[in-house]
Each structure stands twice: as C-alpha cells, then as structure tokens.
Amino acid sequence: MIVEKLKRLKALFAEMEQALIAYSGGVDSTLVAKIAYDVMGDNTLAITAVSASFLPEELENAKLQAATIGICHQILETQEMKNPNYTSNPVNRCYFCKSELHDTLKLLGKNLGYPYIIDGVNADDLNEYRPGIQAAKERGVRSPLVEVNITKAEVRQLSQQLGLPWWNKPAQPCLSSRFPYGEEITASKLHRVGRAEVYLHKLGYKNLRVRSEGDTARIELPPETIQDFILNTDLPRLVNVLQDLGFIYVTLDLEGYRSGKLNQVFQ
The missing domain is CATH 3.30.70 (Alpha-Beta Plaits)
Structure with a gap:
C-alpha cells in the first residue's frame, strides 16, 4: 500500500511540473521536498521561513537536509511578530502565522513563476486542531501528503525506505x-x-x-x-x-x- 501511495505522490508531482515548497526542515516537508525534487528536479524550490519562533539550530538542520537532497533552498524572513493578532496568542494564533507565511510565499511564487505552493501537512494533521491549515487552504496551497492520504507513520516509513537519515527526527513545532x-x-x-x-x-x-x-x-x-x-x-x-x-x-x-x-x- 505504501508503494502505491509513493507512486501516486510521484504522479501528482509530475502533473505539477513546477512547485515552490514550504519547507521547515521537519520530517514531513523534507519528504515532500525529497520526492518533489526527484520528480521535478530544478523546477522545485524549497523555502524556509524564519522568525523569532524558529530555532537557529533547526535552520541549520534544514540547510543540511536540503543540501543532502540536492534541492535549491532559500531563506526568507516572515513578519508575524509584527501582527498583534499573532503576538496576543489567541487560540487561532497559527492561522495568522500561516496567513503571513503563505501570503509571502504566494507573492514569491508569482514573481518567480511557480504555479503551485505545496506544504508538508500530512493526513493525520487533519485530525488535530490546526487553524493554520485553513489559512493555507484559503490561499490555494496544496498538501500532497493529504491528497495521497499519507499518515505521519507512513511519512517516517517512506523516509526510512528512501534512506533519509532524519526519518525519526522528533517533531519541532514553532x-x-x-x-x-x-x-x-x-x-x-x-x-x-x-x-x-x-x-x-x-x-x-x-x-x-x-x-x-x-x-x-x-x-x-x-x-x-x-x-x-x-x-x-x-x-x-x-x-x-x-x-x-x-x-x-x-x-x-x-x-x-x-x-x-x-x-x-x-x-
């Protein structure tokens, strides 16, 4: 079953032909970056957004993993800390964070000619309270792992099968x-x-x-x-x-x- 899901994921990327990836360096977005790069090559671009809520050590890990994959990787700063709707820390705080992220990525993708913005949301994430997912949907972001119904456990399984040394990396939310x-x-x-x-x-x-x-x-x-x-x-x-x-x-x-x-x- 996991083999069939990987096949479907590759076919999805082949249809896109070109995409910009919201890449945090976590196991989910790194698997997306790996497979997308394997299929689309240099027509993929991984973008890591940094702000005060992102550990510098995690940025270094993201850089190392992107270099290992071979994908082109860029860093950009996001400004959610300037938004009181975010810093006041309401229950939907993540909505404002992801709104800032994907508005920035959407503009960047438009300027660089990337028709698709994709993220690393997996099928299990839909069962949790994640208001940021709504912000991504409103901006037309695609979630390939969700589209193929790949769970967190399957993300780790695929990552291990593909020889990615960070397959069991602990989750590191902002x-x-x-x-x-x-x-x-x-x-x-x-x-x-x-x-x-x-x-x-x-x-x-x-x-x-x-x-x-x-x-x-x-x-x-x-x-x-x-x-x-x-x-x-x-x-x-x-x-x-x-x-x-x-x-x-x-x-x-x-x-x-x-x-x-x-x-x-x-x-």
Whole structure:
C-alpha cells in the first residue's frame, strides 16, 4: 500500500511540473521536498521561513537536509511578530502565522513563476486542531501528503525506505506553541524557551518541550525518561541555567510530554 501511495505522490508531482515548497526542515516537508525534487528536479524550490519562533539550530538542520537532497533552498524572513493578532496568542494564533507565511510565499511564487505552493501537512494533521491549515487552504496551497492520504507513520516509513537519515527526527513545532493561549508572545520569551530546549538537547534529551507560563518553565519529557532524568541530571545546574535565561521557577511535568497538550483546553 505504501508503494502505491509513493507512486501516486510521484504522479501528482509530475502533473505539477513546477512547485515552490514550504519547507521547515521537519520530517514531513523534507519528504515532500525529497520526492518533489526527484520528480521535478530544478523546477522545485524549497523555502524556509524564519522568525523569532524558529530555532537557529533547526535552520541549520534544514540547510543540511536540503543540501543532502540536492534541492535549491532559500531563506526568507516572515513578519508575524509584527501582527498583534499573532503576538496576543489567541487560540487561532497559527492561522495568522500561516496567513503571513503563505501570503509571502504566494507573492514569491508569482514573481518567480511557480504555479503551485505545496506544504508538508500530512493526513493525520487533519485530525488535530490546526487553524493554520485553513489559512493555507484559503490561499490555494496544496498538501500532497493529504491528497495521497499519507499518515505521519507512513511519512517516517517512506523516509526510512528512501534512506533519509532524519526519518525519526522528533517533531519541532514553532516555539510559540510553548505558551498557553492568551499569554503574550515576545521575541525575548521565544529566545529563552529556545535556549532552554537547546540546553536540554545537549544533555541528550531530544523529544521534549519547555512550556513557558509567566516566570515558570515546565519541562516535559517522554514518561519513560523521567526517572533517568531525575537521577542523572545535575538539577541545581539545570535550574541555574534556566534562571540565567530569565525564568524564576523550573518545574518538571510528571505526566510527561504529550503532543498538543496545550490544546486540552478544548476538550
């Protein structure tokens, strides 16, 4: 079945002939970039949008992955942080982020002669609360993984089969997702959350979140790693590092990491 889906995905790209890709460097958009480039070659262009909510380390990863694929890759800055509809952090914050992104990409695509803008939304994303998907639809963005009904698990399966070394890369949504709805988002808050997560990454914990609420940092780790973290981490040192970043309180979420946890307010 996965072989048939890959065949359909390639046929879809062959029909497009030329496309601009919204490429974050995540496993989904990177698979789209890989297959699109394999089919359309230099008629594809991967664009990574950067702002204060995008980790510099993730940009470097995106550059490396694009170079490995061979696809032409460009960086552009988006200005969602200038939009109070975004920084006030309403429940549909992502709508305003993706509106900014795809308005920018649509104009770029028009100027460069690309008839299609495509993204890395997969079939499972449709089952989650993602207001940004609506913004993309309103602007005519196509989601090839959705059109072929490829799930997140199948994205990883295909990536592994194609020999992509990042096939099991943890999801890394934008840093604004670390704040409870209604708390204002600022560049300084995004920076301290990002630096806190990078510090924990260097300790060997990759799939995690540092949730920020006021002056409190709440660390979320996979449940099976919590005991190891408590026993083997220099906790006073960790607290000092996060306090130096601007947090006052540092806590550990005993439930553990769960994707979309902040969306439980809708349940």
